[in-house]
Amino acid sequence: MRLTRNDRKAIIIIVGALLLLNVGVWIFRTPSPHPKKGESSQQDTASTPSPTAERNEGGSSEPFPFDPNTADSATFVELGLRPRVARAIIHYRRAGGIFRRPQDLARIYTLGDSDYRRLLPYIYIKGRNTTTPPLPSTSTHREETLPKEQEQQGGTYPSKLHRGETVALNTSDTTELRRIPGIGQYYSAKIVRYRERLGGFVSLGQLAEIEGLPENIARWFTLGEAAIRKLPINTSTFGQLLRHPYLNFEQVSAIMNYRKTYGALHSLSDLKTYTAFSDSDFMRLKPYVAF
Numbered sequence: 001m002r003l004t005r006n007d008r009k010a011i012i013i014i015v016g017a018l019l020l021l022n023v024g025v026w027i028f029r030t031p032s033p034h035p036k037k038g039e040s041s042q043q044d045t046a047s048t049p050s051p052t053a054e055r056n057e058g059g060s061s062e063p064f065p066f067d068p069n070t071a072d073s074a075t076f077v078e079l080g081l082r083p084r085v086a087r088a089i090i091h092y093r094r095a096g097g098i099f100r101r102p103q104d105l106a107r108i109y110t111l112g113d114s115d116y117r118r119l120l121p122y123i124y125i126k127g128r129n130t131t132t133p134p135l136p137s138t139s140t141h142r143e144e145t146l147p148k149e150q151e152q153q154g155g156t157y158p159s160k161l162h163r164g165e166t167v168a169l170n171t172s173d174t175t176e177l178r179r180i181p182g183i184g185q186y187y188s189a190k191i192v193r194y195r196e197r198l199g200g201f202v203s204l205g206q207l208a209e210i211e212g213l214p215e216n217i218a219r220w221f222t223l224g225e226a227a228i229r230k231l232p233i234n235t236s237t238f239g240q241l242l243r244h245p246y247l248n249f250e251q252v253s254a255i256m257n258y259r260k261t262y263g264a265l266h267s268l269s270d271l272k273t274y275t276a277f278s279d280s281d282f283m284r285l286k287p288y289v290a291f
Contacts, residue, residue, distance in 0.1 A: 063122045068099040070126070079119060085110050092249055096239020099125060103211065109248050161220055168224025169201050182214040197245050199229035202287045209245070230290035234264040246285050250276040266291055 063079055068089065076086035088110045099105060102123035106116050158179045161167070167176050169191075177188035187210075194210050195201060204218040231244055233255065241252045254274040258265060265271070268282045268289065 065122050065124045067124050067126050097242050109250050166222045169221040170224040170226030180220045199288050200226050233289045
């Protein structure tokens with residue numbers, strides 16, 4: 001039987017469709033180079049990066065001097081931090097957070113203790129520190145011997161307190177604080193800065209929150225009369241809240257989320273549904289917040 005022109009066209013179309021169908025089936029049966037979630041193989045396991053590899057992704061973990069206020073996320077990764085930690089630092093700065101001293105890096109709650117201790121000696125904050133903060137043992141010795149050095153040079157130095165004498169923790173300036181045995185210029189300024197950030201001390205036990213102070217230092221203090229400066233929790237900005245020593249990034253985020261969702265807070269108990277806070281957090285915050 002002789003095929004007409006239309007019959008030949010129909011046959012060509014059918015054959016072409018069959019070829020396309022076969023090609024499609026072959027493509028879909030070819031294993032994907034990226035397995036779906038839940039699939040695994042020996043090759044996948046061998047190529048999965050370890051936590052250490054993830055941590056060092058993008059650069060070497062060998063530390064080098066850096067300024068946490070100006071370094072970009074790539075620099076933090078190059079220092080050996082995980083990308084999520086680098087993002088948290090950048091997010092902290094964008095929210096108004098400032099690193100005023102090397103120890104402030106510990107305020108990044110996703111930063112592990114080992115990474116913090118590893119990087120601390122390499123932190124350089126422009127205009128604030130030129131060398132690594134002295135260790136407690138060497139600092140105490142240096143400050144205790146400073147008065148004798150001053151005497152040899154013919155200079156003046158505040159006379160040290162005698163047993164039974166005290167100074168007022170909430171009102172003394174750095175000169176008065178330097179009269180305490182073992183306290184010199186470095187730690188007197190550190191106490192005043194912490195007092196300013198807190199809004200005042202409500203207990204002598206809070207001295208233990210200042211890293212490196214000599215043991216039993218509280219015996220040289222009385223609290224003194226001073227009104228506690230309270231933090232307006234409903235009107236303060238993200239950066240202002242974050243500057244308080246008793247609030248970290250996650251907690252401030254919870255406060256801002258509550259204010260955005262429900263409006264003004266009426267008490268700290270409004271935040272009890274947030275896992276960022278514990279009962280001890282509420283107890284120490286209570287004297288410092290105003291609604």
